[in-house]
Amino acid sequence: MGNAAVAAAAPATARPIDRFIVTTALTGLAVMAGLIALEAPADRVWLLLIGAGLGIALYHAAFGFTAGWRNMVTRRRSGGLRAQLLLLAIATVLFVPVLGWAEGLGLTGISGTLAPVGVSLVVGSLLFGFGMQLGGGCGSGTLFTVGAGNLRMMITLLMFVVGSVIGTMHLPWWLERPGIDPVNLTERLGVFATIGMQLAVIGILASAVLWLERRRHGSVDRALMAPRDAGAVTTLFKGGWPLLWGAIALAVLNLATLLVAGYPWGVTFAFGLWGAKILQATGVDMAQWSFWTWDYPALALRDSLLVNVVSVMNFGLLLGAMLAAGLAGRFNRASQKPLSGRSMLAAVVGGLSMGYGARLGFGCNIGAMFSGIASASLHGWIWFACAFAGSILGIRLRPWFGLDQPEGR
Numbered sequence: 566m567g568n569a570a571v572a573a574a575a576p577a578t579a580r581p582i583d584r585f586i587v588t589t590a591l592t593g594l595a596v597m598a599g600l601i602a603l604e605a606p607a608d609r610v611w612l613l614l615i616g617a618g619l620g621i622a623l624y625h626a627a628f629g630f631t632a633g634w635r636n637m638v639t640r641r642r643s644g645g646l647r648a649q650l651l652l653l654a655i656a657t658v659l660f661v662p663v664l665g666w667a668e669g670l671g672l673t674g675i676s677g678t679l680a681p682v683g684v685s686l687v688v689g690s691l692l693f694g695f696g697m698q699l700g701g702g703c704g705s706g707t708l709f710t711v712g713a714g715n716l717r718m719m720i721t722l723l724m725f726v727v728g729s730v731i732g733t734m735h736l737p738w739w740l741e742r743p744g745i746d747p748v749n750l751t752e753r754l755g756v757f758a759t760i761g762m763q764l765a766v767i768g769i770l771a772s773a774v775l776w777l778e779r780r781r782h783g784s785v786d787r788a789l790m791a792p793r794d795a796g797a798v799t800t801l802f803k804g805g806w807p808l809l810w811g812a813i814a815l816a817v818l819n820l821a822t823l824l825v826a827g828y829p830w831g832v833t834f835a836f837g838l839w840g841a842k843i844l845q846a847t848g849v850d851m852a853q854w855s856f857w858t859w860d861y862p863a864l865a866l867r868d869s870l871l872v873n874v875v876s877v878m879n880f881g882l883l884l885g886a887m888l889a890a891g892l893a894g895r896f897n898r899a900s901q902k903p904l905s906g907r908s909m910l911a912a913v914v915g916g917l918s919m920g921y922g923a924r925l926g927f928g929c930n931i932g933a934m935f936s937g938i939a940s941a942s943l944h945g946w947i948w949f950a951c952a953f954a955g956s957i958l959g960i961r962l963r964p965w966f967g968l969d970q971p972e973g974r
Contacts, residue, residue: 616881626811644788677940683744689926698959700915728920
């Protein structure tokens with residue numbers, strides 16, 4: 566999430582509800598649910614609603630990754646990054662037992678997010694981390710700010726789609742570079758050892774960023790439970806959530822995704838799929854690209870978007886964010902300033918880098934990092950480290966594009 570997302574999701578309990586936007590979002594959800602029910606299995610309707618819940622949580626908690634990483638690098642404020650680490654800790658405790666004991670729990674047909682470790686992962690995550698600082702948001706941040714009406718992020722999303730399609734063209738070549746098969750830590754260590762190890766790593770990282778913040782400022786912001794502007798019920802519906810609320814909601818909703826869909830939350834596969842369907846509609850033979858002949862991509866390309874789990878959840882996320890922005894009375898408020906040429910260029914470069922990087926790196930901050938680490942896949946941790954390194958480079962280039970380094974979550 567970037568500065569636009571922070572502005573969009575700032576507490577708005579004093580603002581009147583935008584009834585037109587709320588009605589539009591609810592109508593959109595109802596129509597989409599009806600169309601999905603006619604064409605797809607019933608679980609897709611539930612996934613649409615889970616996606617909407619994710620959009621609401623992301624918006625109301627101003628929960629993202631981009632600004633949190635930037636604040637740590639530029640200001641040594643760790644609140645956003647600590648919220649992300651808390652999210653990973655909660656998800657680890659929820660996911661690892663479910664995945665490790667799935668057979669004993671009678672949960673057949675579910676699997677975690679696993680991916681190979683190699684050159685493709687390293688290059689892709691570096692590119693993604695770089696791009697998210699210029700584009701203004703990560704995978705989920707781009708979606709929920711578009712849902713809230715941010716015009717600049719619409720440019721980022723469009724370029725995200727373009728970059729993703731290009732990535733599908735090149736991915737087979739990248740997969741031939743050196744690498745190893747997916748590493749499932751739970752299979753190697755067992756459930757309890759994996760939980761303990763991951764929580765220990767998260768604890769070490771949290772202690773390190775706390776030390777850096779205290780060293781710079783002499784104190785630590787209480788970002789996880791920042792005071793609310795209003796009562797709990799009002800805050801729940803109108804926004805200004807503490808980051809703790811956001812972390813809990815996202816972890817629980819991702820677990821719900823796993824149980825309903827059979828695999829965890831992802832975002833970016835849909836972007837490449839959307840672009841491929843557009844090209845196919847214009848007469849391009851997508852079968853000439855190896856990626857789109859593989860079993861799952863080929864099936865997704867043949868099916869309706871209303872059947873594809875990732876697309877359905879993305880649609881729900883967009884509409885959920887719109888609903889949240891309407892309840893907060895802030896729809897489109899982050900897009901009022903005219904866009905400079907350099908700012909639009911940054912959105913283009915950032916979107917292309919994220920799209921291409923997400924395909925090479927097997928996902929974004931959600932699919933690769935959040936769901937990957939929750940699934941105890943080694944690739945999730947490597948993605949985290951490499952994307953953070955790429956993000957540092959993107960942060961250094963922001964001033965050249967006329968992008969400030971604002972305070973935020």
